[in-house]
Amino acid sequence: MDKESVEQLKFQLQQWLNEAQQLIGQIPPAQLYAAIGVLLFTSFFFLIIRLFKRRSFNTVLLTGLSGSGKTVLFHQLRDGSSHQGSVTSMEPNEGTFILHSEISKKRKVKPVHVVDVPGHSRLRPKLDEYLPQSAGIIFVVDAVEFLPNVRAASEYLYDILTKAIVVKKKIPILLLCNKVDKITAHTKDFIRKQLEKEIDKLRASRTALSSADISNEYTLGTPGEAFAFSQCQNKVTIAEASGLTNDISQLEQFIREYVRA
Structure with missing residues (x-):
């Protein structure tokens, strides 16, 4: 991959990051916190299952x-x-x-x-x-x-x-x-x-x-x-x-x- 391609990829990634930040900024705080809570709970739940299976x-x-x-x-x-x-x-x-x-x-x-x-x-x-x-x-x-x-x-x-x-x-x-x-x-x-x-x-x-x-x-x-x-x-x-x-x-x-x- 040449230098120009690398720069284009970095530019594209920066654009996606900016769009993601704008999208998150539009979500009401209550909904955002709820989504984060669901994500954390789900991750914790699957972690417990994996530990239980191992034991x-x-x-x-x-x-x-x-x-x-x-x-x-x-x-x-x-x-x-x-x-x-x-x-x-x-x-x-x-x-x-x-x-x-x-x-x-x-x-x-x-x-x-x-x-x-x-x-x-x-x-x-x-x-x-x-x-x-x-x-x-x-x-x-x-x-x-x-x-x-x-x-x-x-x-x-x-x-x-x-x-x-x-x-x-x-x-x-x-x-x-x-x-x-x-x-x-x-x-x-x-x-x-x-x-x-x-x-x-x-x-x-x-x-x-x-x-x-x-x-x-x-x-x-x-x-x-x-x-x-x-x-x-x-x-x-x-x-x-x-x-x-x-x-x-x-x-x-x-x-x-x-x-x-």
């Missing part, structure tokens, strides 16, 4: 006692394999993928980030690393070996339910009774009632501690009433599954309720 989490945590079947469920969600056998991992199984049951669907679906948190008591603090990004927690219970482990499961679940970040963010929790294909498996209603009874005992004993010992915990339930999961500030639901037979529809339904496809 929409797609991480789902599988946790529970060792041997409850978390790793089998992880592989069923990822690739439909049973991955039989129980191996205590020192590190979480972690992956971002489209749920195996949704791979054949033609419509676009959102991948899910699933973390299988080790169930060993010394490795449970790893759960805290993922809670800030969590859209939901699946607490897996072995429906066959439930009674021998009810106390340990209740203590672990109590610790999760009273974590400040879980309560403040109201992270939804699914109590997933696994291995229900076995004839000796307990029903989900029985498991729920037993967990509520054990947590009620824990609540009574732990609230008797000094406030210094429970400074990082929230109190569960309603004072003077027996504990029930319905009293929790975050939503707690209960469902059944069988990892070895790929009966995980209720698990997938929970995931898709909080990680939109």
Whole structure:
């Protein structure tokens, strides 16, 4: 572009600027302020939407006692394999993928980030690393070996339910009774009632501690009433599954309720 063309362009831009100033000067102040307000509000609205979308989490945590079947469920969600056998991992199984049951669907679906948190008591603090990004927690219970482990499961679940970040963010929790294909498996209603009874005992004993010992915990339930999961500030639901037979529809339904496809 030569010098003469540049000068013509500058002249044309100056003309447009002058015309715009004259046009704005003809608009009554009230209308001008209203237009500016609408523009600012619209810009702010779209900014909030973009920030909200960026903060929409797609991480789902599988946790529970060792041997409850978390790793089998992880592989069923990822690739439909049973991955039989129980191996205590020192590190979480972690992956971002489209749920195996949704791979054949033609419509676009959102991948899910699933973390299988080790169930060993010394490795449970790893759960805290993922809670800030969590859209939901699946607490897996072995429906066959439930009674021998009810106390340990209740203590672990109590610790999760009273974590400040879980309560403040109201992270939804699914109590997933696994291995229900076995004839000796307990029903989900029985498991729920037993967990509520054990947590009620824990609540009574732990609230008797000094406030210094429970400074990082929230109190569960309603004072003077027996504990029930319905009293929790975050939503707690209960469902059944069988990892070895790929009966995980209720698990997938929970995931898709909080990680939109």
